Amino acid sequence: MNAPLNPVAEHLAGYNFAYLDxxxxxxxxxxxxxxxxxxxxxxxxxxxxxxxxxxxxxxxxxxxxxxxxxxxxxxxxxxxxxxxxxxxxxxxxxxxxxxxxxxxxxxxxxxxxxxxxxxxxxxxxxxxxxxxxxxxxxLFKLEPRVSETTRLHALGDYGLMQVKLYEDIVQHGEVATAxxxxxxxxxxxxxxxxxxxxxxxxxxxxxxxxxxxxxxxxxxxxxxxxxxxxxxLDFEDHPFRPIRAPHACELCGSTESYLDEVITDDQGGRIFVCSDTDYCAERRGE
Amino acid sequence: MYVSVKGGEQAIANAHAWLAERRRGDAEQPEITAAQIAEQLGLAVDRVMAEGACLDRDLAALALKQARGDGTEAAFLLRAYRNTLPRFGYTAPLDTGAMQVQRRVSATYKDLPGGQVLGPSFDYTHRLLDVALAGQNGEPPPAPLAEAGVEPMPRVTGMLAQEGLMARDTASDAEPPDLTREGLRFPANRALALQAMARGDEGFLLALGYSTQRGYGNSHPFVGEIRMGAVPVEFTPPELGFAIDIGDVVVTECQMVNQFAGNAETPPQFTRGYGLVPGQNERKAMAMSLVDRALRAKELGEELTAPAQDAEFVLYHCDNVESTGFVEHLKLPHYVDFQSELEKLRGIRARWAADRGETP
CATH class of the missing domain: 3.40.50.11310 (Bacterial phosphonate metabolism protein PhnH)
Structure with a gap:
């Protein structure tokens, strides 16, 4: 990972720089x-x-x-x-x-x-x-027609989404969007x-x-x-709450970063590691 | 202990090497050439050419070989390739009336000027597997030749229009939109819809066309005419200022005649559903003409009830290069989002249990 990933000096013949004309x-x-x-x-x-x-x-x-x-x-x-x-x-x-x-x-x-x-x-x-x-x-999950969502954006009418979040709270006690x-x-x-x-x-x-x-x-x-x-998007009485797994990274110990859950056996064993590999490597001094 | 999944680059290279080996298959068998595919799997090539939106049978055959016979993958290869080509301009509209017809059938008239020409069709073959074709079969006996017809073959829809029975499609000199430059916009005009369907997925259009025959959308179609053959392509280079013939392309055209009940302004008459597909592909041309007519429901003041009448539904989903990409992207890693779903679900389940006095 620390070696240069693509030490290419020149680009592919026959194509414009970065492919697109x-x-x-x-x-x-x-x-x-x-x-x-x-x-x-x-x-x-x-x-x-x-x-x-x-x-x-x-x-x-x-x-x-x-x-x-x-x-x-x-x-x-x-x-x-x-x-x-x-x-x-x-x-x-x-x-x-x-x-x-x-x-x-x-x-x-x-x-x-x-x-x-x-x-x-x-x-x-x-x-x-x-x-x-x-x-x-x-809005696509609430309104699949692009012609209609275009209109809603023009009007700034986002009631559909507010209602969806409200219904989540009624049904689950919190917004269900992860x-x-x-x-x-x-x-x-x-x-x-x-x-x-x-x-x-x-x-x-x-x-x-x-x-x-x-x-x-x-x-x-x-x-x-x-x-x-x-x-x-949130409500005053249900403020937006970002979530992460409540663990520390197994490799660098970070309790701040977003974690991937990794299954280690078929007995329920699991560890959590940083999803951001560069952040994790830097913390480990690599 | 957790081992980071590394070496993606090597894994990709190895996978591609294996793929190349699989493509070649058993080395005991002679390697097939693109030229053989172009000649002997011509209809597969035509389909790739149409859905790849690049009218070059040799490249379509190459794409089919490279894609191990996967038509959608081959169409994708061709699309990506065509995008790298310079664009010199637009040809004149094809005149399918001037077609060198290989096949021309009408289901609405027993006989008509120019006659019925069956051409190289599967129609009326009995679908019995021919085991003799399994190996190298030698040359088939030559097909009987007829004198080339000199009688013109006017379009059936034109003949109906003369009597006022067929609604005339208004001619327009307006610059048609270009799907490949602008993308879809709604409301989409008919030119844009036809462009999208001409390169759309045959299977998708077939199913939608079929649905209009089964009550999903009000349709009473007759095949006014199907014709297939080579048409000249004309282009006016700016430096010349006049049109020159730059070659022929084979296309299949279907004109579907449909009833229309009429309204306060218009007496009852026939309306047209139109399909035009590059290469020989009658199934798709027919399906496309059914869907084209269904998509005209709004314009004709008909009730909108069926998927085939919904332009956004049809046009946003008919492109198999787009749809295969998005469906297949689900196999890419999604573990970040899945992880947040896991945490969310655990939290919601804990609340659910707590509300009921249970421990999760």
Whole structure:
């Protein structure tokens, strides 16, 4: 893990830098600019078929390809880890088609593409966090028609979601959303934070880094600019409560980080370890 | 003790090596070539070409070989490839009236100008497995040749329209939307819907078309005409300023004639359901024409009751490259979200038990 992951100096012959042609990148950058100007608003874009499958990060890949420059240092994580197979695959893709330097260090990266996590290490100004988004529409489970949800966003009518959370509380005593908990961005748009655990939601609020969201199959881009208010949807008497397993990491002892549960035998044995592998390794002095 | 799962890169490389070996199969058997696939598995190639939205049979055959015969995977390979090609512009609309017809059948008229041409069809074959085909079968006896017809083959829908029985589709010079550049927008116009279905999944459209025949959507279809054959493709290079013929493509076109009850402004008449599919694929062209007509329900003021009439439902779900990606992504790691579900469920169960005076 400490060896350079992709010490490729040049990119794949026959393809433009970062795979997409410059006209496509320009189209995506325009969508990104609009997204940054209207925080939390989903901007349609002409997503392309990529050589990786829809649903496997094509939105994030296109956003990364559009903002990536030759001097960038790229980190790719899936489930918080750099060594999960899909993260390896995406990092290898950019190693091949862009030849950029890659890293597993959150601090060293200028662009971090992620699926399902926000790194534990606080991000700083100038960094870009690119989220892979499966379903950009936060209301889709309540209203599948895009024409209708578009109208609800225009009206700022998020009663459907408030009622859903209320019904959870009535039925279960608490909100039953454990991940992809909807957030209000800049007090205007309801937004899917992508399927990150609720634990990560507070990290989006007033984050110094630029947060970009790409949904390839659904052909939508949205963004949270640096230092933007991001509030998890809740009620005054039932405030939002991020959850993590109430344990310490078996490897680094952290009681702050988000933990993966690992089954060790068939007798109920289990341990908990940091989901963020870089954070854990750094704490262990690696 | 917990051992971190490392070495993903090596695992991926090994898996791909195994895949390549599986693709080749038993080395005792001669390796199949893309050219053999293009010639001898032509309908599979046509389907890949249509769903891959890249009208190149040689590349479709290569994709099919690379995908070990998995049509959806092959279509995906082709889509990803076409996306890297430069776009020179748009061809003129195909004139299927000028088709060199290999097959043309009408179910609405016993005979009609140009006649019925059965062509290379499975229709009226008896589906008996031909064991003689299992090995190398030698050459089939040559099929009898007829003189090429010189009589024009006007479209049946045109003949109906002359009598005013068929609703005329209004011609428009408006620039049609381009699905590959803009993505779907709703309300989707018919051009966009037809684009999506032309590259949509045959199985999905077949099931939806079938559903309209079984009462899910009001449909009374007749096959006005199916035709299949090569049509010339014309393109106007900006530097020339006039159209040149850049080749032929084989397409299958189906015009489905449907009843329409009429309303205060319009007398009862027939309406058209239209299907056009690259290559030879009659099943899909027919299914597409049924779904096209079903999707026109709103425009024609018909009651919307069935899935096939719901444009968002049909068009958002007809693309198999999109749907296979999203369905199959479920096998990617989800343990972060699953972990938060576990903690949430444990918490809710503890409250549930406590409310009932039980210890969890």
């Amino acid at each position: 410059e006209a496509t990148k320009r189209m995506i950058r325009r969508a990104l600019l609009k997204a940054v100007a209207i925080p939390g608003h989903q901007v349609p874009f002409g997503a392309r078929e990529m050589p990786l499958p829809y649903g496997w990060g094509t939105g994030g890949i296109q956003v990364t390809a559009a903002v990536l420059g030759p001097r960038d240092v790229l980190k790719v994580i899936d489930q918080g880890a750099d060594d999960t197979t899909n993260a390896v695959s995406i990092r290898r893709f950019f190693g091949r088609v862009a030849g950029v330097r890659t890293t597993d260090r959150t601090r060293e990266a200028t662009i971090i593409q992620t699926r399902h996590r926000i790194p534990e290490t606080a991000l700083r100004e100038g960094q870009v966090l690119v989220y892979q988004v499966p379903m950009p529409e936060p 991940y992809n908990h909807p957030v209000m961005v800049n007090g205007r748009y309801l937004m899917s934070p992508s399927p990150i655990p609720s634990f990560d939601n507070p990290k989006m609020h007033m984050n110094p880094a630029l947060q970009l969201f790409g949904a390839g199959r659904e052909k939508r881009i949205y963004a949270v600019p640096p230092y933007t208010e991001v509030r998890s």
